[in-house]
Amino acid sequence: MRVLVTGGAGYVGSFTVRRLLAAGHEVVVVDNLSTGRREAVRGCRLHVVDILDIASMGTVFEEFHPEAVIHFAALKSSEESLRDINTYFSVNLTGTQNVLALCARTGVERFVFSSSCAVYGTPQICPVDETAPVRPESPYGETKYLCERVIASYAQATGMRYANLRYFNAAGAADDASLGEYAGPASTQLLPVAIRSTLGLAPTLRIFGNDYPTTDGTALRDYIHVEDLAQAHVRVLEGLQKGSQCGPVNLGRGQPVSVRELIDVLHDVSGKETPVAMAPRRPGDPGLSWADPSLALSRFGWRAERDLDHIVRTAWNWHTSTPASLE
Numbered sequence: 001m002r003v004l005v006t007g008g009a010g011y012v013g014s015f016t017v018r019r020l021l022a023a024g025h026e027v028v029v030v031d032n033l034s035t036g037r038r039e040a041v042r043g044c045r046l047h048v049v050d051i052l053d054i055a056s057m058g059t060v061f062e063e064f065h066p067e068a069v070i071h072f073a074a075l076k077s078s079e080e081s082l083r084d085i086n087t088y089f090s091v092n093l094t095g096t097q098n099v100l101a102l103c104a105r106t107g108v109e110r111f112v113f114s115s116s117c118a119v120y121g122t123p124q125i126c127p128v129d130e131t132a133p134v135r136p137e138s139p140y141g142e143t144k145y146l147c148e149r150v151i152a153s154y155a156q157a158t159g160m161r162y163a164n165l166r167y168f169n170a171a172g173a174a175d176d177a178s179l180g181e182y183a184g185p186a187s188t189q190l191l192p193v194a195i196r197s198t199l200g201l202a203p204t205l206r207i208f209g210n211d212y213p214t215t216d217g218t219a220l221r222d223y224i225h226v227e228d229l230a231q232a233h234v235r236v237l238e239g240l241q242k243g244s245q246c247g248p249v250n251l252g253r254g255q256p257v258s259v260r261e262l263i264d265v266l267h268d269v270s271g272k273e274t275p276v277a278m279a280p281r282r283p284g285d286p287g288l289s290w291a292d293p294s295l296a297l298s299r300f301g302w303r304a305e306r307d308l309d310h311i312v313r314t315a316w317n318w319h320t321s322t323p324a325s326l327e
């Protein structure tokens, strides 16, 4: 298949591109390199174009004539979105509308969207499945849900097949440390922040909240290895080709892990102590959020294969062997 990947120089995007190429697909990447890295794209063409620049995007679509689009390009911090609502709606929503308009114009048949568990906000029941009410708690989560709706409308009008993949907490790196996340000092994600503190590159790791209704009082999340996420994109894309049609699909391991547990595994992997201090809950953070991933298994035969130890070990190896990943 000819697959156009927006945001293919980013974290999950670059792993997905690598797997698409390995599966024999023809891939073109569009990325404005605002957070993505040129060096993360190997073996296919990279167009440095912004999804808000519809004229340049149109040229790429007309030259390449993709049969499928995987759309990653977006801003992804709930916290930042509270401070910059306009930019989030512009990049995430208007950007997605631009991509969809071009898909409709050029007859793209399959569309896979990078959505988020943020659409659920604080789930009332965990594990949360795709029938749960949608209640985003940040402009970021709101944009992801609105994009899902716009995609459904386009699909209804054009017959395009689609899937909205709701990721839980993406983490980890390649087994051979050849690819991973670039998590600069502004990153707020638990694992890179914890690794930074463990290496003495940042002050004490603050644990946001120890009064949640969990066994150790810290918040529960569903960490999923980036290679498993990448594999899911390829599986879903190929599944859509065979005729299955789908709206939202959770991508998680279905295993709740507390902040404390993750720090303990990091200790086992690194052999070092992570300096920690308790801090108040972070505003907007759900205490508990983990997936029921059974729909991805029944519809697409996909399930996560890598465990928490693998996630933490590959992240540690990547960040310690690639210091630029933390700069």
Ligand SMILES: O=c1ccn([C@@H]2O[C@H](COP(=O)(O)OP(=O)(O)O[C@H]3O[C@H](CO)[C@H](O)[C@H](O)[C@H]3O)[C@@H](O)[C@H]2O)c(=O)[nH]1
Pocket: 076, 077, 078, 116, 117, 118, 168, 169, 170, 188, 189, 190, 191, 193, 205, 206, 207, 208, 209, 219, 220, 221, 259, 282, 285
């Ligand atoms: O320094 C830190 C950073 C995080 N945490 C805790 O660790 C857990 C995970 O936090 P992350 O920031 O790693 O992840 P979130 O679950 O907050 O965010 C994830 O889900 C969001 C949607 O809700 C977005 O999709 C985001 O990109 C994705 O990383 C949370 O309980 C958080 O409070 C800490 O205790 N200390």
